[in-house]
Amino acid sequence: MKPYLLSCFSLVATGLRANLMSGSRGYDANLPGAETFNGLTVAPLVIEGVVDSDGIKKTFNGTIQEIDIQIRNLNPDFSWEHFQSMTRRQDKPLRKRRTEKVLCHVQNLPPASRVAIEKNRDWLNSLATGLSVDAQRCTKFSCIENAAVWFCNDNLWWIQQNSITLADHIDDILGELDCSISGNDNLIQGQAFDGDDYNIIVNADQCP
Numbered sequence: 001m002k003p004y005l006l007s008c009f010s011l012v013a014t015g016l017r018a019n020l021m022s023g024s025r026g027y028d029a030n031l032p033g034a035e036t037f038n039g040l041t042v043a044p045l046v047i048e049g050v051v052d053s054d055g056i057k058k059t060f061n062g063t064i065q066e067i068d069i070q071i072r073n074l075n076p077d078f079s080w081e082h083f084q085s086m087t088r089r090q091d092k093p094l095r096k097r098r099t100e101k102v103l104c105h106v107q108n109l110p111p112a113s114r115v116a117i118e119k120n121r122d123w124l125n126s127l128a129t130g131l132s133v134d135a136q137r138c139t140k141f142s143c144i145e146n147a148a149v150w151f152c153n154d155n156l157w158w159i160q161q162n163s164i165t166l167a168d169h170i171d172d173i174l175g176e177l178d179c180s181i182s183g184n185d186n187l188i189q190g191q192a193f194d195g196d197d198y199n200i201i202v203n204a205d206q207c208p
Contacts, residue, residue: 036138038107038152038201043137051075063143064127066208080127098165099172104179104190109203111187116147117174117202124149124167132160133198140205148205154197161198169200 035042047060047067052075060067071078105111120142131151133139138152149170153159169192173179179190191201 037140037150038138038199040136040138040152040154043134043139045131045139045141047071051078062208064131064141065123065144080129098194098196099169099192100195102172102176102179102190102192104176106189106191106201109189109201110205111181111189112147112202112204113145114174114180114186114188116145117149117170117188119144120147120149120202121167121170121174124163124170127163129163130160131163131166132158134158138201143205143207146204146207148203148207150201150203152199152201154199159196159198161194166200169194170202173200173202 044061045064045067048057050057051071058074060070062070068080123144124142131141133141133151133153135153135155135157138150140148141151142149149166151161151166172192173190174188176190179188181187181189189203191199193199
């Protein structure tokens with residue numbers, strides 16, 4: 001796949017109604033009864049862009065892993081590496097560990113496997129691109145082996161952060177001894193807060 005085909009590729013989270021893949025949730029964030037998490041309305045991760053040689057912009061919904069499958073179903077030769085090389089140059093200054101604090105065992109959320117959380121972290125490090133979430137929304141943007149990672153935005157405006165920085169926040173949760181279950185270091189649950197009014201939460205959840 002030629003790199004220029006990725007030039008208009010973008011990742012956003014939106015509160016608009018979306019038809020998600022099997023296993024994802026399809027609520028309208030503007031309707032009563034919309035799904036909530038961490039006190040905020042849940043919005044799916046959405047990618048819009050040209051991903052193959054037909055030059056047509058397409059929209060994909062779900063976790064980043066679901067979206068990756070959707071794209072590869074259309075273009076088996078798709079590689080994040082081309083997109084990765086561009087975003088790393090643009091977002092390199094964002095690769096700073098900015099966690100202000102980590103809370104453990106929040107909201108009675110179930111703990112997830114340490115190994116599965118590490119796989120989420122490694123996936124985000126390899127992706128190395130910007131991820132966005134709408135104002136006052138939470139997005140479950142990564143989920144591997146029933147370990148989910150949420151990106152929650154408390155701001156009144158949408159924000160974008162590099163996936164590498166988000167992976168760093170996951171690392172901070174993994175490194176906090178209190179976030180493991182007593183007597184079992186292989187089960188982790190926690191929440192990392194950033195100074196820009198967003199936070200990352202890891203917990204057990206059903207993955208597609």
